[in-house]
Amino acid sequence: MSLKSERRGIHVDQSELLCKKGCGYYGNPAWQGFCSKCWREEYHKARQKQIQEDWELAERLQREEEEAYASSQGTQGAQSLTFSKFEEKKTNEKSRKVTTVKKFFGASSRAGTKKEVQEAKAPSPSIHRQASIETDRVSKEFIEFLKTYHKPGQEIYKQCKIFLDAMHHKRELSIEEQSECAQDFYQNVAEKLQIRWKVSPEKLEKAMDQIEKYIMTRLYKYVFCPETTEDEKKDLAVQKRIRALHWVTPQMLCVPVNEDIPEVSDMVVKAITDIIEMDSKRVPHDKLACITKCSNHIFNAIKITRNEPASADDFLQTLIYIVLKGNPPRLQSNIQYITRFCNPSRLMSGEDGYYFTNLCCAVAFIEKLDAQSLNLSNEDFDRYMSGQTSPKKQEPESWSPDVCIGVKQMYKNLDLLSQLNERQEIIVSEAKKLERDLIDWTDGIAKEVQDIVEKYPLEIKPKNPPLAAIDSENVENDRLPPPLQPQVYAG
Amino acid sequence: AGGGGGRSFSFKVVLLGEGCVGKTSLVLRYCENKFNDKHITTLQASFLTKKLNIGGKRVNLAIWDTAGQERFHALGPIYYRDSNGAILVYDITDEDSFQKVKNWVKELRKMLGNEICLCIVGNKIDLEKERHVSVQEAETYAESVGAKHYHTSAKQNKGIEELFLDLCKRMIETAQVDERARGNGSSQSGTARRGVQIIDDEPQVQSSGGCCSSG
Ligand SMILES: Nc1nc2c(ncn2[C@@H]2O[C@H](COP(=O)(O)OP(=O)(O)OP(=O)(O)O)[C@@H](O)[C@H]2O)c(=O)[nH]1
Ligand SMILES: [Mg+2]
Numbered sequence: 001m002s003l004k005s006e007r008r009g010i011h012v013d014q015s016e017l018l019c020k021k022g023c024g025y026y027g028n029p030a031w032q033g034f035c036s037k038c039w040r041e042e043y044h045k046a047r048q049k050q051i052q053e054d055w056e057l058a059e060r061l062q063r064e065e066e067e068a069y070a071s072s073q074g075t076q077g078a079q080s081l082t083f084s085k086f087e088e089k090k091t092n093e094k095s096r097k098v099t100t101v102k103k104f105f106g107a108s109s110r111a112g113t114k115k116e117v118q119e120a121k122a123p124s125p126s127i128h129r130q131a132s133i134e135t136d137r138v139s140k141e142f143i144e145f146l147k148t149y150h151k152p153g154q155e156i157y158k159q160c161k162i163f164l165d166a167m168h169h170k171r172e173l174s175i176e177e178q179s180e181c182a183q184d185f186y187q188n189v190a191e192k193l194q195i196r197w198k199v200s201p202e203k204l205e206k207a208m209d210q211i212e213k214y215i216m217t218r219l220y221k222y223v224f225c226p227e228t229t230e231d232e233k234k235d236l237a238v239q240k241r242i243r244a245l246h247w248v249t250p251q252m253l254c255v256p257v258n259e260d261i262p263e264v265s266d267m268v269v270k271a272i273t274d275i276i277e278m279d280s281k282r283v284p285h286d287k288l289a290c291i292t293k294c295s296n297h298i299f300n301a302i303k304i305t306r307n308e309p310a311s312a313d314d315f316l317q318t319l320i321y322i323v324l325k326g327n328p329p330r331l332q333s334n335i336q337y338i339t340r341f342c343n344p345s346r347l348m349s350g351e352d353g354y355y356f357t358n359l360c361c362a363v364a365f366i367e368k369l370d371a372q373s374l375n376l377s378n379e380d381f382d383r384y385m386s387g388q389t390s391p392k393k394q395e396p397e398s399w400s401p402d403v404c405i406g407v408k409q410m411y412k413n414l415d416l417l418s419q420l421n422e423r424q425e426i427i428v429s430e431a432k433k434l435e436r437d438l439i440d441w442t443d444g445i446a447k448e449v450q451d452i453v454e455k456y457p458l459e460i461k462p463k464n465p466p467l468a469a470i471d472s473e474n475v476e477n478d479r480l481p482p483p484l485q486p487q488v489y490a491g
Numbered sequence: 492a493g494g495g496g497g498r499s500f501s502f503k504v505v506l507l508g509e510g511c512v513g514k515t516s517l518v519l520r521y522c523e524n525k526f527n528d529k530h531i532t533t534l535q536a537s538f539l540t541k542k543l544n545i546g547g548k549r550v551n552l553a554i555w556d557t558a559g560q561e562r563f564h565a566l567g568p569i570y571y572r573d574s575n576g577a578i579l580v581y582d583i584t585d586e587d588s589f590q591k592v593k594n595w596v597k598e599l600r601k602m603l604g605n606e607i608c609l610c611i612v613g614n615k616i617d618l619e620k621e622r623h624v625s626v627q628e629a630e631t632y633a634e635s636v637g638a639k640h641y642h643t644s645a646k647q648n649k650g651i652e653e654l655f656l657d658l659c660k661r662m663i664e665t666a667q668v669d670e671r672a673r674g675n676g677s678s679q680s681g682t683a684r685r686g687v688q689i690i691d692d693e694p695q696v697q698s699s700g701g702c703c704s705s706g
Pocket of ligand 2: 311
């Protein structure tokens with residue numbers, strides 16, 4: 001192998017190519033300079049350490065709980081998770097990760113053999129590092145949070161662990177059944193907290209949020225847009241649909257926001273950003289928070305435009321517009337995921353629930369939208385849908401204000417140019433007319449002169465003969481007395 | 492009963508009715524005591540909440556306005572699923588708006604059965620002279636479909652407190668009947684998923700009705 005690199009003429013220090021561990025094999029930057037074998041070992045060690053730390057925390061909580069329980073109850077020993085059970089779960093989690101990695105590599109994963117699984121193992125550490133760091137951070141925060149709840153905190157932790165364990169074995173169930181399990185879990189924990197531990201409503205709500213965060217951070221990758229559902233297909237369909245509706249103007253939707261006002265267009269941009277951001281969150285509650293943020297920006301935009309509180313119609317129309325403009329990724333998957341795995345009390349009657357419901361309405365509206373929904377004739381609608389014409393070209397006044405300022409300026413300039421062109425044409429035609437007039441005038445003059453000339457023809461008389469001959473033609477000369485003759489007088 | 496054994500309920504109530512019958516005016520009057528206020532500070536009137544204390548029972552009322560334009564009609568079921576109550580508003584000077592209410596009732600009963608508490612509300616009674624819907628007819632109709640009828644004026648603030656108070660009482664009753672039917676104690680999963688949250692809460696949490704929050 002060393003020969004190979006020399007032959008290629010690349011000079012690399014041998015030590016740089018070798019595994020950092022010094023085992024003699026070659027390392028790979030993808031495995032942080034280790035060879036695949038040593039990397040697996042190193043990674044395993046790090047994982048193991050994490051598991052150990054995690055466990056120690058859990059164990060401490062457990063111990064504290066048992067002590068508290070023992071002191072209050074005397075004999076009854078609290079049932080605890082055994083270490084081996086915990087270990088088993090962790091190992092299972094690891095092998096599960098491998099299968100999800102394979103998911104990324106395409107549909108063939110189902111037919112995967114043992115050998116493929118082995119090969120797929122190699123990239124898993126780097127790909128999953130980010131996600132697992134996040135998961136671990138959430139776990140630590142969760143445990144920290146539960147400490148403030150004392151005894152109920154330990155109870156919650158135990159319940160969550162049992163639930164996650166149970167969910168692991170239910171991976172083969174349909175997503176609806178898994179959702180049912182999660183909903184039952186939320187309900188049971190909530191009931192236990194209220195009835196057995198007498199937790200106040202405020203603390204209950206906080207605890208439920210934290211529980212949701214903890215369990216859903218862990219379940220996300222298995223239950224978001226699962227392969228067993230049509231979710232992905234629906235996502236693509238909605239996305240395509242929204243793209244096909246690019247020509248819809250705010251006027252057609254009667255959107256009560258005026259984007260010519262800079263603050264309003266600012267709000268619109270923020271609302272779009274929020275709704276797009278939803279897809280990046282893992283916890284249903286965080287996704288809901290994005291929808292709520294988006295809604296508040298919408299309300300502000302309406303408020304600035306119209307200075308009155310937004311009604312349900314105003315809000316829905318604007319939300320539809322925002323969704324059409326933003327075309328947020330994986331809309332259906334996100335809606336389904338939230339519906340299936342969000343804490344139900346938040347979704348059913350809370351403010352977040354109201355905005356979420358409106359988002360569902362907006363998507364349903366977009367899916368079914370037809371000519372009547374936009375007050376268009378069927379012919380126009382079909383022409384716009386097929387891309388034959390665009391409403392923008394026909395009525396420049398209704399350009400959607402989303403075109404950027406540069407493009408707007410360009411349209412304005414084009415407008416000016418066409419106006420100039422018109423004026424130029426008028427000038428040219430006037431000039432032509434003037435020219436014609438001039439020609440007519442000269443012609444007229446010429447004709448007049450001609451007429452006059454004809455009327456009064458010019459007779460040019462022959463030139464007078466020389467003086468000597470002056471008399472010759474003078475007829476009357478004959479009648480003249482003969483010229484006086486000179487006379488001589490004698491004197 | 493005041494004090495002891497304070498329970499807490501969360502209810503979702505949807506507002507339905509034709510445009511301009513006064514839905515928004517009714518809720519704004521109820522939650523913020525405002526009518527056609529030019530200096531309105533409310534950001535939105537589509538989702539409003541009110542906290543009440545009815546005989547020691549705490550009620551969290553969430554009032555959902557619904558988009559009423561004809562083109563949004565098909566979205567109705569998405570709005571009203573899981574609601575505990577519905578307020579169907581018509582304008583007493585507008586016969587058509589009463590017909591619309593009848594359509595809503597049919598649809599709601601079909602989709603949600605008898606679990607939902609229905610209120611039919613004749614609004615704008617300050618315009619009694621222009622009345623086009625007879626009191627007799629409206630009340631008889633309401634009774635025939637198991638709904639309660641109310642007369643209100645958002646303008647003059649008449650009948651609104653009674654409407655909401657009465658509705659809350661009926662919703663509490665329904666929730667309790669529900670609970671008993673399921674056998675006390677650990678209630679079935681359906682309850683929470685329908686948004687009725689029954690909580691044994693500590694007595695210090697909130698002072699009695701009248702306080703309200705929005706947006
Ligand atoms: N005289 C009188 N006018 C009322 C009353 N309630 C509402 N109005 C008026 O009726 C008009 C419509 O009221 P809204 O509250 O906007 O009606 P809405 O049902 O919310 O209408 P949409 O949001 O369009 O569906 C407004 O001009 C109100 O001032 C009332 O009790 N008496
Ligand atoms: Mg309204």
